[in-house]
Amino acid sequence: MARHLITSAIPYINGIKHLGNLVGSQLPADLYARYLRARGNEVMFLCATDEHGTPAELAAAKAGKPVADYCAEMHAVQAEIAQGFRLSFDHFGRSSSPQNHKLTQHLAGRLADAGLIREVSEKQVYSHADKRFLPDRYIEGTCPNCGYDKARGDQCENCTKQLDPTDLINPRSAISGSTDLEVRETKHLYLRQSDMRGKLQEWIDSKTDWPVLTTSIAKKWLNDGDGLQDRGITRDLDWGIPVKKGDEEWPGMEGKVFYVWFDAPIEYIACAGEWAEANGKTDADWERWWRTERGADDVRYTQFMGKDNVPFHTLSFPVTILGSGEDWKLVDYIKSFNYLNYDGGQFSTSQGRGVFMDQALEILPADYWRWWLLSHAPESSDSEFTWENFQGSVNKDLADVLGNFASRVTKFCRSKFSEAVPSGGTPGAREDQLIADLEKGLREYEAHMDAIEVRKSAAALRALWVLGNEYLQDVAPWSTFKEDPDAAAMQIRIALNLIRFYAVISSPFIPDASAQLLTAMHAEDATWPADVASAVQALPEGHVFSVPEVTFRKISDEERAGWQERFAGVRT
Ligand SMILES: [Zn+2]
Numbered sequence: 185m186a187r188h189l190i191t192s193a194i195p196y197i198n199g200i201k202h203l204g205n206l207v208g209s210q211l212p213a214d215l216y217a218r219y220l221r222a223r224g225n226e227v228m229f230l231c232a233t234d235e236h237g238t239p240a241e242l243a244a245a246k247a248g249k250p251v252a253d254y255c256a257e258m259h260a261v262q263a264e265i266a267q268g269f270r271l272s273f274d275h276f277g278r279s280s281s282p283q284n285h286k287l288t289q290h291l292a293g294r295l296a297d298a299g300l301i302r303e304v305s306e307k308q309v310y311s312h313a314d315k316r317f318l319p320d321r322y323i324e325g326t327c328p329n330c331g332y333d334k335a336r337g338d339q340c341e342n343c344t345k346q347l348d349p350t351d352l353i354n355p356r357s358a359i360s361g362s363t364d365l366e367v368r369e370t371k372h373l374y375l376r377q378s379d380m381r382g383k384l385q386e387w388i389d390s391k392t393d394w395p396v397l398t399t400s401i402a403k404k405w406l407n408d409g410d411g412l413q414d415r416g417i418t419r420d421l422d423w424g425i426p427v428k429k430g431d432e433e434w435p436g437m438e439g440k441v442f443y444v445w446f447d448a449p450i451e452y453i454a455c456a457g458e459w460a461e462a463n464g465k466t467d468a469d470w471e472r473w474w475r476t477e478r479g480a481d482d483v484r485y486t487q488f489m490g491k492d493n494v495p496f497h498t499l500s501f502p503v504t505i506l507g508s509g510e511d512w513k514l515v516d517y518i519k520s521f522n523y524l525n526y527d528g529g530q531f532s533t534s535q536g537r538g539v540f541m542d543q544a545l546e547i548l549p550a551d552y553w554r555w556w557l558l559s560h561a562p563e564s565s566d567s568e569f570t571w572e573n574f575q576g577s578v579n580k581d582l583a584d585v586l587g588n589f590a591s592r593v594t595k596f597c598r599s600k601f602s603e604a605v606p607s608g609g610t611p612g613a614r615e616d617q618l619i620a621d622l623e624k625g626l627r628e629y630e631a632h633m634d635a636i637e638v639r640k641s642a643a644a645l646r647a648l649w650v651l652g653n654e655y656l657q658d659v660a661p662w663s664t665f666k667e668d669p670d671a672a673a674m675q676i677r678i679a680l681n682l683i684r685f686y687a688v689i690s691s692p693f694i695p696d697a698s699a700q701l702l703t704a705m706h707a708e709d710a711t712w713p714a715d716v717a718s719a720v721q722a723l724p725e726g727h728v729f730s731v732p733e734v735t736f737r738k739i740s741d742e743e744r745a746g747w748q749e750r751f752a753g754v755r756t
Contacts, residue, residue, distance in 0.1 A: 187226045187482060189473050189513065190217050191452045193489035193497075194234040194279065197258045198243035200265065202540045203569065204524035204531040207557040208490035212519065212638050214271045215558055216486065218692035219633045221272075222712050228473045230455045231266070232277035233259045236424040237444035238319050242359065251423045255280060268545045269554065270695045275459035279447060283461070284454035285425045288447040292373075292417070293430035294508040300376045301417070303436070308370050308420065309337070309349050313362030317370065317420035318349075322359055325352025371436055373427065374414045375446070380503045381412045387506075387514075388498060397491060398518045402498035412499060417446040449501040453512065476511040486517045486636070494520050519636050522562035526569050527748070537753040538569070547747065551694040552578050552736070558693055559642035571748045575739045582694075582736035585649045586686060589656065590701055593679040594731040600665055601673065605681075607725035609674025618655045618678070622648060622685075622716040629689065645690060652682045680705070680729065681720040685713060697735050704732035 192213035195201050210231060217229035235255045244254035255278070263276050278284075295301050309318045323337035328351050332342035336358070337349035349355060356363045388402050406412050418427050424441025427434050456470035472479030487497055497518060505512045524531070531538035544553050556577050560567050597606065629644035656679060665672035684707045691698035691710070702710055706729050713719035723729070 185224060185226055186484065187473075188217075188220050188228070189480075189483050189485040190220075190227060190229045191455075191485075191487050192229075192231040193487075193493045194232045194448060194451060195262060196237075196239065197233045197235045197255050197262075198239050199258070199533060200261065200540050200542050202526075202531045202533065202538050203544060203553065203557060204526070204538065205490075206269065206541055206553075207524050207561055208521045209488045209493075210266065210271050211269070211554065211557055212521070212561060212636070213486075213488035214269075214273075215638065215641075215692050216488070216519075216633075216636055217272055218695065222688075222691060223630075224712070227274070228456065228459075229272060229274050230277065230452060230459065231271070231273045232275075232279055232451045232455045232458075233262055234444065234448045234451070235259070235278055235280040236441070236447060237419075238322065238421065241421065241423050242322075245359075252280070265541045265545065269541065269550045272695075275455055275462060277451060277455035277458040279444075279451040279454075281451070281454055281458050283457035284447060284451045287454045287457070288425045288442055288450045289428040290430050291450060291504055291508050292427070292442065292446075293432070294510065295375065295504065296429055298507055298509055300379060300503070300507045301373050302376055302414070304372050304374050304416070305369055306372055307350075307367050309355070310366050310368045311357040311360065311362055312364040312366065313360045314357055316422075317368070318357055318359070318365070319419075320349050322357065323349040323352065323355050323365070324358045325349075325355035328353055370420055372416045372440075373418045373434075373437065375417050375500070375503060375507075376414050377412050377499065377503050378414050380507060381406060383506060384412070384499055384502060387502065391517075394518060395520060397522070398494055398498065398520045401491060401494040401520070405495045405499055415445075415500065417443050419443050445496060445500065446504070449496060450504065474513050476513055478511075480511075480513045483513060484517070485513050485515050486519060487515050488519050489521070491520050491522055494518070517636075522564075522566045524557075524560075524562050524567055524569055527571065527752075528568075532753070535753050537751070539747075539751050543751070548578075548739075549696060551697045552582065555582055555642075555694055558638055559646070561638040561642075563637070563639055571744045575741075575744045578736065579738045581646055581649075582697075583738045585646065585653055586690070586697075587734065587736035589649065589653055589679075589686075590683045590704075590732055590735055593656070593676060593683060594704070594729065596662060597676050597680060598731055600669075601676070603729055603731070605677050605723050605725050605727040605729070606673035607677075608670035609668075609672070609677075611674060611678065614655070614659060615674075615678060618651065619716050619720060621651050622720075625651060626689065626713065626716060633692070642693065645693060648689065649686060652679065652686070655679070677723075677725065678720050681723050684723055685716070685719045688712060688719075700735060701732055705729045 190213055193209040217227050221227050241251050244251035247254055259278055309323055311318050320337035324334055326333045327335035327340040329345045330343040332340055339346055418440045421441050425447050427437040427440045453474050456473050460470040474480050505514055526538035556574050625648045632641040632644050659675045661672040661675040684705045687698045687701035688710050
């Protein structure tokens with residue numbers, strides 16, 4: 185039994201994510217985790233909320249809540265929605281956990297001891313009214329280039345000119361609107377990523393099996409311009425992990441916290457510690473997933489993320505891991521995704537454009553979304569959600585091909601035989617052909633799943649469903665029954681077994697429908713099929729089943745049009 189560690193990029197705490205976020209990391213990670221478990225592997229699947237930084241503070245202020253309370257509430261909301269989509273995390277942690285505080289401070293101390301951290305004096309804008317330093321993008325003013333009066337301290341949205349906060353005319357705090365600002369000197373810690381460039385280059389070059397999307401982004405950041413830059417790892421904020429060197433104070437860093445990008449990926453590790461605590465396990469139980477000298481050497485570690493997260497995972501986080509000089513597990517494979525667009529434009533959280541995870545579950549069960557999103561995953565390029573495509577895919581693939589197969593076969597058996605697998609008849613050449621085709625198709629499906637080719641896996645699975653439908657069309661048991669009831673019994677026996685077979689192999693994509701079909705078939709054994717010939721005999725003659733409720737319903741044109749209008753923009 186192999187051991188697989190899987191992490192999904194951790195979603196930011198300040199609100200509910202849209203379907204584009206879901207398909208960019210959590211959902212394909214869940215598909216892979218479910219598949220590997222079904223194949224008998226030991227899996228540790230971790231995700232968490234990313235809770236630090238200015239946006240969390242501002243969202244909490246807007247909600248009129250202390251930031252810690254706000255994060256606790258939003259974590260619960262995101263956890264419930266994840267459960268709604270059947271994301272099968274072994275643990276859904278929090279980057280604000282005590283485990284992450286301790287580990288982040290520990291790793292920063294190790295990096296400092298290794299000479300990989302330097303101090304930098306910077307000038308930063310301080311707001312007296314807000315009693316805080318303001319990050320560049322929280323300072324607004326008039327653009328010196330075009331006169332736009334809502335230019336941000338890092339860039340003018342109107343003319344796209346890159347700016348420094350001190351360039352702005354009449355600068356003010358974007359938080360309070362106060363103009364009582366002052367430029368102050370402040371000290372920050374920088375991670376000397378540039379010192380690790382050679383080591384990173386060597387490591388990336390060794391990953392010849394990684395998707396081009398992943399390695400091309402990593403190489404661009406390593407080599408473009410002046411190459412990989414050092415990066416600040418501290419901020420003047422209240423909310424976050426206090427800057428410490430292990431357990432000790434860090435002179436000159438009092439009142440500062442680590443920058444959110446630094447502590448967020450460390451939460452992948454800390455999350456395993458949270459898992460251990462939540463489940464009454466020991467440190468050794470989680471360390472065997474993360475420390476190479478304590479068992480993790482034979483773990484395969486796969487990360488899932490959208491392309492915007494690739495630089496942090498290929499460069500910055502590996503600098504932390506490698507630079508620590510400790511035996512932490514490095515990622516073995518990074519699966520990255522392009523973007524999912526929405527109906528001729530982009531999903532927009534600020535404009536409420538597109539479907540958000542909570543809304544999706546209000547209108548249809550999780551499996552409908554899981555199937556569409558995974559079968560259209562933005563792998564080789566960006567992909568686009570349209571309601572027409574969604575309706576077509578649900579109605580054809582799920583309702584007509586899979587759902588209808590289960591319904592027809594079970595209802596026919598109930599009306600002509602009974603609610604038990606009928607006896608009689610002997611399989612012949614057409615059945616041999618079916619089994620050979622399914623065998624070939626199943627191996628293709630497994631090969632795509634092993635390679636984490638999500639769209640190809642969905643297509644291969646659908647092709648397996650189609651083979652069953654074609655068989656049923658060909659042998660037409662409803663006609664056979666009139667002349668040769670025994671032959672019809674044999675055909676229906678095969679088809680009833682195919683329902684169980686489909687339920688088992690479809691479970692990574694559509695877990696609820698799979699469970700429903702297994703229950704209807706009274707199938708106790710849901711083991712992944714070793715070979716199709718035995719799988720089509722798993723339910724023996726006389727085995728009792730029940731006709732399943734409608735597995736997938738069709739989406740009407742009226743519904744489609746209504747949703748199209750509802751999600752066009754401005755969330756209500
Ligand atoms: Zn401008």
